[in-house]
Amino acid sequence: MSENNYDKTMMFKATGDEELNPKDVLVAVYNSLEEKGYNPINQIVGYLLSGDPAYITSHNDARTLIKKIERDDLMEELVKKYLGK
Template sequence: MHFRYDRGAVDAGRVLLHVYRALKEKGYDPVSQLVGYLLSGDPTYITSHAGARSLIRSVDRDILLEELVRAYVAGAAGGEGR
């Protein structure tokens, strides 16, 4: 299965960073909270601080996962993921 989406609509990487920072500001473990959200789809894993919950819900979870894999591969393989 291959997913395509309009990159201009929402930058998933920026959404993830914004949500990560908001979770950290509130004292949560951002990685655990993001994993919980991505696996379950339950928005209560994400704080409403700084609009993080609304923002993350504006992007499909499969798009967020695709961005995470792409960023990981780009970092681990010297840019192959982009």
């Protein structure tokens, strides 16, 4: 009987699934909102509170980008920075 790998877990990582940094995402979304003339703080807070991606512009794929990070991870990043942790 030949040995096979059917009983071993294989890892698969699709290209383009690099780890996104919440801070980088927030900065990119902020800049995109500002470029479109929105108040970035109000729009991001609206998104974080409601979960409705309509608060985020699709300019520069900001809406797609912010949806790739869990809202709780974004809020955690903001609290850490605010408290200096």
